[in-house]
Amino acid sequence: MLALMLRSAYHAPNQREGSALADHMTDNLGPQPEIVLVRPQMGENIGAAARAMLNFGLERMRIIAPRDGWPNQSAVAMASGAGRVLDGAGVYDTLADGIGDCDYVYATTARSRDLAKPILSPERAMAEARAMRAEGKKVAILFGPERTGLENGEVARANAIISVPVNPGFASLNLAQCVLLTAYEWRRQTTEFQHEVMEWAGSERAPxxxxxxxxxxxxxxxxxxxxxxxxxxxxxxxxxxxxxxxxxxxxxxxxxxxxxxxxxxxxxxxx
Incomplete structure (x- = not known):
């Protein structure tokens, strides 16, 4: 199913087609997670990540300390119809500022870490995230820079880790690919989702x-x-x-x- 969806997404729509497609895909999806790109290095990858997001109906992007500054014309060119995601993106100097209003944070990483945290597949993580968003909680998903990924200090600020079961002999994923996998699982949960909601006994989770x-x-x-x-x-x-x-x-x-x-x-x- 993912392969079919990826093939259909390969066609780059023009601006009018992209806008119509986005309106259709974001209808009735409800609250969304914050897609947080931490220290992205290339504008092209930011634009590709925006396309991957809008392919699956996500529009809430945050950018932390982009290497080449912002706005970035390379990102706009690569977005190809998903410019609305870039137009609405929030830009922050530090990760702490970028996730300060969030109640729960996931960090995506393919490398093993020495940090004791729950490690979830994208499917399980997005099921949890959708349950929390349904309760009104704000959820963020961190994606590290293309060359090195997230640093330990950045992963330490997350509540849980998302790890994709890739080939251990070649675990490197492009930034946009990683965003696409996560966005796909979020989209899939719209119709195939059952999860036990965590109760907080009348109290509110600390942001x-x-x-x-x-x-x-x-x-x-x-x-x-x-x-x-x-x-x-x-x-x-x-x-x-x-x-x-x-x-x-x-x-x-x-x-x-x-x-x-x-x-x-x-x-x-x-x-």
């Missing part, structure tokens, strides 16, 4: 910006206490700690409790 501030609070206080020792191991220790915070399914109340615990401990020490 990424609140978890980020909590991580910064603990990192600063632990740094003052000399926890990150020896200095040569400090970066790895900080990344591990960040990964722990993002992996925990915390509510907003949980975040406030953790802030309160640390403040009280410091207050007691000063007293």
């Amino acid at each position: 990424s910006i609140e978890v980020e501030k909590l991580a910064e609070h603990y990192e600063a206080r632990l740094d003052e206490a000399g926890f990150f020792y020896p200095p040569t191991k400090a970066p790895v220790m900080k990344t591990t700690l960040r990964n722990m915070w993002s992996r925990m399914p915390m509510t907003r109340a949980d975040v406030q409790i953790f802030h309160g615990i640390l403040r009280q401990l410091l207050r007691g020490k000063q007293g």
Whole structure:
């Protein structure tokens, strides 16, 4: 089925055809995830990713620190009918800014990592994502730069990892290919989707910006206490700690409790 859809998408529509196609495909799809391109290196790949998104009805793109700046004429040329995705794209200087309003974040990677996180197939991840979006949660999916992929510090900010079961002898995927696979699974879930929705007992999941501030609070206080020792191991220790915070399914109340615990401990020490 995917092969047939890819063959049909090979034809590059003109602007009028692309607009009509997009209107048709985005009808009745409901809330969408945020497709986040982290430090993309080539405008052509950004444009190709936009086409892949619109092929499956997705329009919400965010771009983090594009190497060649923005706007990018190469991206516009490659988008070929999917310019509306680029027109609406948000551009951010840092990943923290780009996902700060999101409740749940997936990181796509083909490489094995030493970070303890749930690792999901695109199919399972998009089923989860659609369930969360149906509840009004904002979901982001991170895609790394073409040459190196996401760095460990970037993956550490995600709640879970999406890993495509590719050939282990040649695991490299083009940026647009990876976006297309994920967008395809999202689209497929519109009619073939059954997933048990996680209940939060009347509480609200903490958005990424609140978890980020909590991580910064603990990192600063632990740094003052000399926890990150020896200095040569400090970066790895900080990344591990960040990964722990993002992996925990915390509510907003949980975040406030953790802030309160640390403040009280410091207050007691000063007293």
